[in-house]
Amino acid sequence: MILKMESLLLLCGLFSITVCEDIMNEAIGRFGETEEVSSTLSMLSNKNLLDVWWNQVNNPKPGLLVIDLQNDFINGSLAVPEAEDILELCQEIIDSKMFTKTIFSKDWHPSDHISFFSNLGERELDPAWREKHPGEIKMFDEVVFARDPPYTQVLWPDHCLQDTEGSEIHSSINYPFLAFEILKGTDSDIDSYSAFFDNGGNGDTGLQSIIKDFVTEVVVIGLATDYCVGSTTLDAQKIGIPATILTDASRGVAAETTESMLARVKAAGGQVSTWPDWRDSLETWSRAKHLADTLLATHQHNHSTHIYTSTIILLVSYIIVAFIR
Template sequence: MTTDVAADPATALLVVDLQVDFCEGGALAVAGGNALIAPVNGLAQRFRTVVLTQDWHPADHTSFASNHADAAPFSEITMPYGPQVLWPDHCVWDTHGAAFHPDLDIPHARLIVRKGQHREIDSYSAFYENDGVTPTGLAGALREWGIERVVLCGIATDFCVGWSALDARKHGFAATIIEPLTAAIDVDGSLDATRSAAREFGVTWSHDF
């Protein structure tokens, strides 16, 4: 990714879920999360428009394994909107775990998108809840700002980053994932599946930042 692309006023950086619970030591820690913070801070300084996303769940969220009798974390159930991985409790609103990583330093971020507030629906994408029809409002904001391209980084490559990239393409935005600035969970081949789906929808993968 060239400096010219980062400085383009029609390009936005989407920093996905760099929160305490998703980094080492958190309730749903993803290996490599802490190492992303410093380079993402540096990358963000090159963009005029930066959007942060934040998982933000009620304690009784239906995606938590603890809210299903005898269910194990990382098992899968079927919800009205489709398959749902059951997660350890994480990013419960107004808790330390839901806060951004304390070293994240992007004061010029233009918008924070909170997702997953609805008890009955999980939310990976920055654009939609997992039912695929309940919007977050991000697409409208980007259009009003004249954004045409989204660059993505953060956690997790194979869930919130990847789903956000797919939905960006569905809304007509170009989308590029900066893979070295992401960290993956990789549950049952989810990383390979995300890479395949993303390429099919025209998402580009870059190692240059």
């Protein structure tokens, strides 16, 4: 017996429905039949994301982003308060073997970098901004340079100059086997807090291509929470990678800006946790919901996944057809 195309499509649809029902039943069996669980599953199903999410839940591939554990940020020209206190824990996390990929970022500035207070006189300030701020400009002030559009920049001490001791990762930190390293802030005319992109949202560092299709989430540790760690976490969420900052393995420049950044991360869908809590959360609904919420928020469902799923469905259907024949 040869089935008509209409029958084949019906079989494909029925198979897909059965798969979704099976996933929902398994998920409810694991996480409970609460209103939140049921609502989340329904939204995932409506967006054709249920199978992707369930695969992430059952096959976790977390990545670790170790941000700027460099000498200048620890005991050098731009030392972050209590930075040395996190080094032992950071190494423990790096050595935990819980991560599919481990990537280190480094600030890697040329000597004429726009973020250096010492280079303030090398570029024109925005006239409208300067008219409103006629006073003396000091270290750590935020200024606006003349550009289209105008460019805002905090002025820092010279730090992490390329090929200097200050730019090197602290000697107490050991790289694991097959670790990656990305350099940021290499363009003289724009800063790069995030390990993904420069502060203009462009200037791709290459980190996205290293991890986007190879991890199900990222954990972010290092320096400094209120700038590079937080900005990296925000960009991860923005491109559809669930991200968690570990507060016990990161430190901020100032308490006020750190709290502000952590609030921004939470508002963007990221999570704020600690190493023990994150480690114990891998089988919980909170983690599964973080994966689901990020998928739903970005809705960047990879087309290749659809193709893969459709191919599997068609393959099964053809097997059914062959069996009936």
